[in-house]
Amino acid sequence: SAPVLEEDKKQRYSRSVVTMDELLVLDDYLTSNLGNFAEWLSRKAKTIRWGIYQMKKRHLAYRKHVFNPFGSYSLIRHMQSDWLMWQLFLEKPVGQDQLAYIESIKSKLPQDHDFFDAAEGLRKLQATYMMATNDVAKGLLDGVQYNSSLASIDCLAMAKHLLNEWWLPEAEGWILAGIEAHDRAGYQTEMQGLRGPLKAELYRTQGKVQKDQENHKGALQAYQTALQHSPHDSEIFMEYRNLERRVLTLSGIEPEEEEEEVDDIQFLPACCSGRCEVVRQLRRLYCVYNHVTAPFLRLSPIKTEILSIEPFVVILHDMVSKKEGALIRSSSKMHLFPSAIASVDAPKDEYQVASSRTSKSVWFPNDFNNATLKISERLEEATGLDMFHTEYFQIMNYGLGGYFETHIDTLLSNETRFNGTRDRIATTLFYLNDVPQGGGTHFPKLNLTVFPKAGSVLFWYNLDFKGNDVMNTLHTGCPVIVGSKWVISKWISDMGQELKRPCIESISNVKYLNSAEKLLI
Numbered sequence: 475s476a477p478v479l480e481e482d483k484k485q486r487y488s489r490s491v492v493t494m495d496e497l498l499v500l501d502d503y504l505t506s507n508l509g510n511f512a513e514w515l516s517r518k519a520k521t522i523r524w525g526i527y528q529m530k531k532r533h534l535a536y537r538k539h540v541f542n543p544f545g546s547y548s549l550i551r552h553m554q555s556d557w558l559m560w561q562l563f564l565e566k567p568v569g570q571d572q573l574a575y576i577e578s579i580k581s582k583l584p585q586d587h588d589f590f591d592a593a594e595g596l597r598k599l600q601a602t603y604m605m606a607t608n609d610v611a612k613g614l615l616d617g618v619q620y621n622s623s624l625a626s627i628d629c630l631a632m633a634k635h636l637l638n639e640w641w642l643p644e645a646e647g648w649i650l651a652g653i654e655a656h657d658r659a660g661y662q663t664e665m666q667g668l669r670g671p672l673k674a675e676l677y678r679t680q681g682k683v684q685k686d687q688e689n690h691k692g693a694l695q696a697y698q699t700a701l702q703h704s705p706h707d708s709e710i711f712m713e714y715r716n717l718e719r720r721v722l723t724l725s726g727i728e729p730e731e732e733e734e735e736v737d738d739i740q741f742l743p744a745c746c747s748g749r750c751e752v753v754r755q756l757r758r759l760y761c762v763y764n765h766v767t768a769p770f771l772r773l774s775p776i777k778t779e780i781l782s783i784e785p786f787v788v789i790l791h792d793m794v795s796k797k798e799g800a801l802i803r804s805s806s807k808m809h810l811f812p813s814a815i816a817s818v819d820a821p822k823d824e825y826q827v828a829s830s831r832t833s834k835s836v837w838f839p840n841d842f843n844n845a846t847l848k849i850s851e852r853l854e855e856a857t858g859l860d861m862f863h864t865e866y867f868q869i870m871n872y873g874l875g876g877y878f879e880t881h882i883d884t885l886l887s888n889e890t891r892f893n894g895t896r897d898r899i900a901t902t903l904f905y906l907n908d909v910p911q912g913g914g915t916h917f918p919k920l921n922l923t924v925f926p927k928a929g930s931v932l933f934w935y936n937l938d939f940k941g942n943d944v945m946n947t948l949h950t951g952c953p954v955i956v957g958s959k960w961v962i963s964k965w966i967s968d969m970g971q972e973l974k975r976p977c978i979e980s981i982s983n984v985k986y987l988n989s990a991e992k993l994l995i
């Protein structure tokens with residue numbers, strides 16, 4: 475297999491939900507570990523308290539007998555050695571095992587890049603479904619209220635991430651949500667002891683955001699509020715003084731023209747929610763039983779829903795049984811790896827984790843196990859295409875806000891087409907589970923959003939009847955809002971399908987095909 479860049483060997487917890495169980499177990503261990511630490515500390519404190527009691531008793535005896543030789547001898551002996559013994563005892567470290575445990579587990583904990591992935595997932599999720607920050611913070615996701623919410627520390631971390639990535643208005647939204655969450659939760663003394671006052675930190679971040687937005691008045695105000703909450707914080711104070719100085723020297727200078735902002739939402743289209751779907755231009759209702767692309771289908775036809783004719787897009791129902799889906803999911807879990815993207819220009823031997831698709835995946839050949847054998851057989855029957863000329867099954871799991879930015883699946887350009895290199899004539903997407911919210915496959919040019927349904931398959935042609943690629947097959951794997959999305963993709967090659975789907979002049983000649991477009995007759 476391809477060599478992996480050092481950077482990409484990491485676990486990447488946010489890219490799939492399969493590792494969340496591991497995290498929960500780890501979190502549980504770490505909590506008990508903290509409990510053990512507290513237990514050893516209490517034992518030490520108990521010994522000390524017992525010691526104090528003994529020492530006091532002895533002290534009274536010395537007072538009584540200090541001029542008697544036994545008394546003075548004993549006092550000198552006691553003071554010469556006992557207090558040093560106590561010093562040794564106090565110095566003896568407590569909870570070394572527990573500290574060592576934390577050290578040993580450090581590398582397994584989510585790292586900076588995991589938090590980065592998670593925060594970006596949340597940002598893109600919010601942008602795609604146009605969710606208000608306060609709604610998200612209070613557990614209202616795209617119209618569905620969940621019984622959970624984000625704490626102010628979560629909001630603050632999100633704001634800091636957005637500030638770093640220069641999403642300033644978004645960062646401001648999260649600070650306000652953080653202040654609200656803080657006021658909702660009331661006074662949190664315990665956590666404050668650990669981290670310092672949260673509210674000061676929220677206003678300080680607000681100050682930075684305002685400063686970067688050239689709103690100096692707002693920035694000064696935010697810093698003043700931060701100092702009210704934490705008057706003795708020298709760092710905040712220094713930042714405030716620097717800002718004051720900057721504002722003085724800047725006054726009179728016109729602010730620079732704003733640069734045009736590049737928006738990345740276009741890669742995740744606005745209609746992932748499926749709410750802007752228009753009535754499709756189909757002249758009749760196309761729900762048919764396919765019994766024509768394979769002899770066996772006469773006994774067991776495949777329920778086929780035609781969504782678009784050019785390009786030809788269909789949903790094939792009941793293609794994967796519950797058992798097959800479960801087997802494929804369970805056998806892939808151990809092998810999933812952060813997804814990469816195929817590119818003709820990328821160095822062949824390099825694997826790089828993609829930012830345009832956040833999922834984990836693994837490739838299985840057709841004969842990997844009974845389930846893959848069975849579904850490739852069924853796909854051959856349902857599509858009328860030859861499964862010998864296909865790529866492997868790619869099993870994918872999307873994690874928090876997991877998405878696949880808008881793209882086409884073909885590999886070749888018009889210049890490189892028809893010179894002996896294969897391309898992907900069709901794409902098949904097997905949905906292995908229902909996704910409670912989000913995670914649709916969206917075609918922006920066709921105004922079509924297909925939501926995952928366990929066992930169904932989305933199938934479309936990327937190439938037209940003459941073998942050229944069709945740009946309106948552009949599609950997006952929309953961010954998962956809630957749940958986990960398991961899909962298998964399988965790309966079918968053009969080379970090898972010449973007899974199944976020969977070139978035809980136009981759609982009126984579909985009768986000459988042996989593939990599923992025959993259903994259009």
Ligand SMILES: O=C(O)CCC(=O)C(=O)O
Pocket residue numbers: 878883903913914915916949950951952961963
């Ligand atoms: O997950 C999806 O809905 C889309 C996947 C996809 O576009 C692909 O695998 O090429």
Ligand SMILES: [Fe+2]
Pocket residue numbers: 881882883901949
């Ligand atoms: Fe795709």
